[in-house]
Amino acid sequence: xxxxxxxxxxxLFRPDIWHGENAEEGVAIxxxxxxxxxxxxxxxxxxxxxMSYFSDHLNGQLCMGWxxxxxxxxxxxxxxxxxxxxxxxxxxxxxxxxxxKSGYYDVILIPGWEWMCEVDVATTNEMIASASDxxxxxxxxxxxxxxxxxxxxxxxxxxxxxxxxxxxIAVKNHNNATHNPYSQWVSLHGTGxxxxxxxxxxxMVCWPYRVLNNAVMSExxxxxxxxxxxxxxxxTDTPMWITGVGLGTDSMRPGDRTADFVYENFKEEAKIYPDxxxxxxxxxxxxxxxxxxxxxxxxxxxxxxxxxxxxELDVAEIFAPYDGVELVxxxxxxxxxxxxxxxxxxxxxxxxxxxxPVMLSGGLTSQGHPVGATSLYQxxxxxxxxxxxxxxxxxxxxxxxxxxxxxxxxxxxxxGCQGAxxxxxxx
Amino acid sequence: MVIKREKTExxxxxxxxxxxxxxxxxxEWEPWVHKGLWAIKGYQVVRGPSGGGTxxxxxxxxxxxxxxxxxxxxALYSHSYGLVSPFFRxxxxxxxxxTKCPKCGTVYCPPRAHCWNPKCAVAETEWLDLPxxxxxxxxxxxxxxxxxxxNMLPFSxxxxxxxxxxxxxxxxxxxxxxEIFIGQKVEIKFAPKEKRKGELMxxxxxxxxxxxxxxxxxLHKNPRDMEMLQESMKKTLEWVKKRYGIDNSPEVxxx
Ligand SMILES: [Zn+2]
Numbered sequence: 173x174x175x176x177x178x179x180x181x182x183x184l185f186r187p188d189i190w191h192g193e194n195a196e197e198g199v200a201i202x203x204x205x206x207x208x209x210x211x212x213x214x215x216x217x218x219x220x221x222x223m224s225y226f227s228d229h230l231n232g233q234l235c236m237g238w239x240x241x242x243x244x245x246x247x248x249x250x251x252x253x254x255x256x257x258x259x260x261x262x263x264x265x266x267x268x269x270x271x272x273k274s275g276y277y278d279v280i281l282i283p284g285w286e287w288m289c290e291v292d293v294a295t296t297n298e299m300i301a302s303a304s305d306x307x308x309x310x311x312x313x314x315x316x317x318x319x320x321x322x323x324x325x326x327x328x329x330x331x332x333x334x335x336x337x338x339x340x341i342a343v344k345n346h347n348n349a350t351h352n353p354y355s356q357w358v359s360l361h362g363t364g365x366x367x368x369x370x371x372x373x374x375x376m377v378c379w380p381y382r383v384l385n386n387a388v389m390s391e392x393x394x395x396x397x398x399x400x401x402x403x404x405x406x407x408t409d410t411p412m413w414i415t416g417v418g419l420g421t422d423s424m425r426p427g428d429r430t431a432d433f434v435y436e437n438f439k440e441e442a443k444i445y446p447d448x449x450x451x452x453x454x455x456x457x458x459x460x461x462x463x464x465x466x467x468x469x470x471x472x473x474x475x476x477x478x479x480x481x482x483x484e485l486d487v488a489e490i491f492a493p494y495d496g497v498e499l500v501x502x503x504x505x506x507x508x509x510x511x512x513x514x515x516x517x518x519x520x521x522x523x524x525x526x527x528x529p530v531m532l533s534g535g536l537t538s539q540g541h542p543v544g545a546t547s548l549y550q551x552x553x554x555x556x557x558x559x560x561x562x563x564x565x566x567x568x569x570x571x572x573x574x575x576x577x578x579x580x581x582x583x584x585x586x587x588g589c590q591g592a593x594x595x596x597x598x599x
Numbered sequence: 600m601v602i603k604r605e606k607t608e609x610x611x612x613x614x615x616x617x618x619x620x621x622x623x624x625x626x627e628w629e630p631w632v633h634k635g636l637w638a639i640k641g642y643q644v645v646r647g648p649s650g651g652g653t654x655x656x657x658x659x660x661x662x663x664x665x666x667x668x669x670x671x672x673x674a675l676y677s678h679s680y681g682l683v684s685p686f687f688r689x690x691x692x693x694x695x696x697x698t699k700c701p702k703c704g705t706v707y708c709p710p711r712a713h714c715w716n717p718k719c720a721v722a723e724t725e726w727l728d729l730p731x732x733x734x735x736x737x738x739x740x741x742x743x744x745x746x747x748x749x750n751m752l753p754f755s756x757x758x759x760x761x762x763x764x765x766x767x768x769x770x771x772x773x774x775x776x777x778e779i780f781i782g783q784k785v786e787i788k789f790a791p792k793e794k795r796k797g798e799l800m801x802x803x804x805x806x807x808x809x810x811x812x813x814x815x816x817x818l819h820k821n822p823r824d825m826e827m828l829q830e831s832m833k834k835t836l837e838w839v840k841k842r843y844g845i846d847n848s849p850e851v852x853x854x
Contacts, residue, residue: 427736
């Protein structure tokens with residue numbers, strides 16, 4: 173693999189429940205933030221753009237990507253939209269990676285955004301849920317909170333985590349977000365810490381998920397700059413190299429994963445399956461785990477030469493719209509064996525001072541979740557972690573992992589219908 | 600060759616309608632077409648923070664006034680259920696149908712018109728009637744729902760593995776959360792014939808009587824979880840009553 177590809181910087185317009193600025197202005201603010209932090213970047217350097225945004229329904233504007241490219245004055249350059257639900261922003265990155273790696277381009281700008289609060293919350297939920305199967309899943313009380321709750325109940329039953337474990341993840345992530353001055357949590361609730369008691373008091377949405385377990389609705393934008401090895405050092409002394417990229421997909425409907433032939437040969441993964449439940453055709457992933465991410469992780473680890481992720485990785489950001497997803501992915505990403513996700517949170521392995529801190533940004537439930545920008549925020553966060561410059565960007569209270577060298581991020585669309593894993597390394 | 604199409608009364612259909620239960624919906628939604636989609640209906644001016652940087656930096660700046668307009672969008676989609684239409688027509692007759700692959704024998708409910716087993720090369724499947732019984736594969740209890748279901752809260756939704764099928768079908772569970780568990784045997788029931796619309800909400804599941812909740816059931820292991828859930832459901836009931844004027848308590852709605 174001759175050509176290396178790096179993330180060389182980024183800028184952000186913080187996620188919040190509402191912005192007076194509209195999407196193009198928000199992206200412009202993020203782009204300006206990028207230009208400020210990468211002073212050597214001129215618009216002439218940018219070869220192409222990958223536009224990252226999820227929904228057309230939420231703003232009633234088709235081809236919003238054209239507006240954005242025009243607004244930044246970057247029309248004329250090659251550019252197009254990437255869309256794959258929650259996986260949108262990471263897939264934009266993956267796509268840019270392929271294009272740079274192939275030698276076609278040297279510098280790609282990824283603007284990502286979502287403006288999710290133009291319609292009321294119930295309608296926003298409904299519009300997002302139209303990414304689920306509208307013939308077979310949506311018509312039954314459906315929205316993603318419910319599907320993911322049902323998936324989590326299955327995992328909970330098979331492998332024994334408790335409501336308390338889900339609370340522990342919520343408390344960890346929200347308290348991490350209090351160190352992130354760009355987070356939606358800080359905007360709405362300030363920097364005070366929360367406790368398990370706050371968790372138990374937060375409103376039940378779909379059992380076992382409470383409000384504090386769920387991703388927020390956001391408006392926000394981010395811009396990431398990616399470059400080839402040839403171009404990278406013009407922009408930064410601390411490029412973040414992409415050393416592993418894995419993609420995976422899964423069935424559209426989680427209900428079909430009980431007889432999913434794609435996973436017939438997952439004999440190893442299927443081994444750990446409790447005997448108190450009725451056997452099914454494909455016991456892995458069942459509806460409990462995410463095979464798309466398991467496949468993606470194996471591919472990414474192989475490229476990056478990672479054999480023991482907890483030992484070799486220094487920090488991880490996971491795309492978890494609901495806290496159970498984070499716990500389940502500890503398993504599918506090989507941080508522990510299946511059924512042991514609960515142990516990692518109970519033993520503090522994934523806390524800031526643990527062996528592998530996960531979600532120091534606060535993640536989707538507390539940093540914010542404007543879909544097209546979400547992973548870009550997380551990647552920018554990892555960029556500063558690996559550069560050792562957290563405090564420069566996120567202030568004196570930021571959670572800088574000492575000597576962080578390797579990081580992992582996941583992307584995740586639908587009910588795990590699509591997933592991506594990327595491994596980043598500091599220079 | 601020109602295919603001659605029969606003339607129908609509804610100009611939006613290209614082929615004859617052999618059964619019509621959509622007139623009312625079209626009547627109800629037709630005016631929307633003339634309401635002027637995307638026309639601006641009003642505005643408000645909102646004073647809020649602006650600009651980039653951290654929360655603190657944004658709040659320090661002088662707020663700006665933003666003009667926020669209201670515009671509406673709506674449409675009635677006439678969507679085909681495709682080759683699995685017999686499943687939904689079956690619901691109207693109180694029948695639960697699945698499909699079976701003649702090559703690998705997999706039974707699908709939800710049905711698939713073509714087998715997805717890569718070895719079967721998208722073989723066309725065959726219809727079969729399934730028994731009205733199954734097992735709860737997983738479930739959730741909803742205290743919040745998307746708009747079309749909000750007035751039905753609280754309720755339980757689950758995936759049911761119908762007897763003989765290999766995949767699972769989502770449906771409402773008319774079962775008290777105190778009794779509900781993964782692995783529970785259920786009977787599948789239909790809404791009264793006159794209320795059926797040929798959609799998944801035409802069916803629901805009830806528990807087969809006198810099953811004991813196993814001690815490993817995740818919802819029942821810790822009594823505190825059940826207590827807190829009951830409390831949340833109570834609050835949800837009150838909210839629905841206040842918001843929609845509907846009493847969804849089990850004594851009133853019967854489940
Ligand atoms: Zn087959």
